[in-house]
Amino acid sequence: MILIIYAHPYPQHSHANRYMLEHLNTLDGVEVRSLYQLYPDFNIDIAAEQEALSRADLLVWQHPMQWYSTPPLLKLWIDKVLSHGWAYGHGGTALKGKSLLWAVTTGGSEHHFEIGAHPGFEVLAQPLQATALYCGLEWLEPFVMHDTFISDDETLQAEAHRYKRRLVDWQERQDG
Ligand SMILES: Cc1cc2nc3c(=O)[nH]c(=O)nc-3n(C[C@H](O)[C@H](O)[C@H](O)COP(=O)(O)O)c2cc1C
Incomplete structure (x- = not known):
């Protein structure tokens, strides 16, 4: 099962x-949890989230980039749900062997991220990658959709198709 933790404010x-989510409507074996719709008061149901995670083989964190990071409710979700003794620490093996895909959209282009002494998108991914590895999750090559500010509908649809293809490829690798 693919579990998409969706954080769009x-x-x-x-x-x-x-568009990305609409493209997945026809795909079996995908569950989407829209955090801002489930938890408008930021009061995350930790047990429900952990239960969904326990059924997943692939976890996806999907969100628009906000100030080079995740929207706050996804950060809170990580803080609360990936708890000690469950996701890490003594007896914390619930996520071991599962995979994580970071699926992020950005208003800026690839060049927008060429800033600072150590530029590049990989640097921004590091806190999430480190979190994943700490919990025993396999970190997959992120899915990034750049240029959302200037993309027309056709381009966004094509990118959404690329996203679906990425998940279908993953499913096929599991089956095969
Ligand atoms: C508060 C806020 C902060 C943002 N920060 C960034 C940023 O750091 N880099 C960037 O490329 N885009 C940034 N954006 C643009 C969003 O990433 C972009 O609008 C979004 O990916 C488009 O996806 P959507 O059509 O699903 O909303 C920001 C948008 C908001 C509202």
């Missing part, structure tokens, strides 16, 4: 992420 105003 304003899902009704989304274009890029909405």
Whole structure:
């Protein structure tokens, strides 16, 4: 099962992420949990989230990039749900052997991220990658959709298709 933890603060105003999810409607074995719709008060049901995670083989963190990072509710989800004794630490092996895909959309282009002494997108991914590895999750090559500010509908649809293809490829590798 693919579990998509979706963190868009304003899902009704989304274009890029909405197209991405719409493309997955026809795909079996995918569960989407839209955090901002489930928890508008930021009161995360930890047991429900851990239960969903326990059924997943591939975890996806899907969100629009906000200030070079995740929206705050996804950060809170990570803080609360990946708890000691469950996701890490003594007896904390619940996520071991599962995989993690970071699926992020950005308004800026690839060049937008060429800033600072150690530029590049990989640097931004590091806190999430480190979190994944610490919990025994296999870190997959991220899915990144750049340029959402300037992309027309056709381009966004093509990118959404690329996203679906990525998940289908993963499913096929599991089956085969
Ligand atoms: C508060 C806020 C911060 C943002 N920070 C960034 C950023 O650091 N880099 C970037 O490329 N885009 C940034 N964006 C643009 C969003 O990533 C972009 O609008 C989003 O990926 C588009 O996806 P959507 O159509 O699903 O909303 C930011 C947007 C908001 C609202």
